[in-house]
Amino acid sequence: MLLSVVVGSTSFEDIRTINGITYHSFREAYIALNLLQEDEEPETLWEKHIYSLCDDILFQTCCNTRNMALELRDTDIQNRALLHLQSILNKHERCLEEFLYMSIPIADTNTEQDNYLIREEQQYNIEELAEIIEKELPCLNVDQRAIFDEVIAAIETKTPAVFFVDGPGGTGKTFLYK
Numbered sequence: 001m002l003l004s005v006v007v008g009s010t011s012f013e014d015i016r017t018i019n020g021i022t023y024h025s026f027r028e029a030y031i032a033l034n035l036l037q038e039d040e041e042p043e044t045l046w047e048k049h050i051y052s053l054c055d056d057i058l059f060q061t062c063c064n065t066r067n068m069a070l071e072l073r074d075t076d077i078q079n080r081a082l083l084h085l086q087s088i089l090n091k092h093e094r095c096l097e098e099f100l101y102m103s104i105p106i107a108d109t110n111t112e113q114d115n116y117l118i119r120e121e122q123q124y125n126i127e128e129l130a131e132i133i134e135k136e137l138p139c140l141n142v143d144q145r146a147i148f149d150e151v152i153a154a155i156e157t158k159t160p161a162v163f164f165v166d167g168p169g170g171t172g173k174t175f176l177y178k
């Protein structure tokens with residue numbers, strides 16, 4: 001982002017130089033450019049956005065459990081929101097524990113919640129996925145459709161299965177996976 005603001009830079013130092021002052025870090029350069037407020041520490045952002053994030057988490061949990069009347073305690077929703085942030089950070093090999101003032105989520109008593117891969121699988125936005133399928137399903141070619149049908153059949157019949165999709169590059173494996 002700095003590159004799009006500090007045009008014509010030819011070195012990392014150039015990027016950190018704003019109005020003739022070379023800042024020690026990119027973060028300081030961001031602040032000098034008003035791209036980042038000084039008080040926007042992770043915990044400040046968390047405090048600022050906690051309610052909207054929790055609203056989203058509750059809504060998604062209601063959709064996923066197909067129970068729009070689901071009631072969760074505020075502390076549970078906040079814990080889920082923190083688990084969600086933890087998932088995002090884990091993907092980048094980071095964690096909430098790195099931030100001194102951030103709360104640390106309590107692992108759900110359901111041990112599956114400890115595994116961010118499983119948690120992620122449970123956090124899909126089902127309605128959004130249904131819309132994508134409605135739009136994209138007719139685009140699948142014959143082979144992709146055969147695989148799709150087999151996977152869906154296993155899910156619908158609750159048949160435990162592991163699928164391995166192989167094929168030359170560019171033949172649509174990622175397209176099918178998405």
Ligand SMILES: Nc1ncnc2c1ncn2[C@@H]1O[C@H](COP(=O)(O)OP(=O)(O)OP(=O)(O)O)[C@@H](O)[C@H]1O
Binds near residue numbers: 140141170172176
């Ligand atoms: N059924 C389809 N309809 C339209 N476009 C498709 C379809 N399947 C694949 N594509 C397009 O073809 C291109 C290659 O597909 P994709 O990236 O899924 O291949 P891949 O097998 O995952 O490749 P690689 O092994 O190199 O990662 C992409 O641009 C994708 O959007």
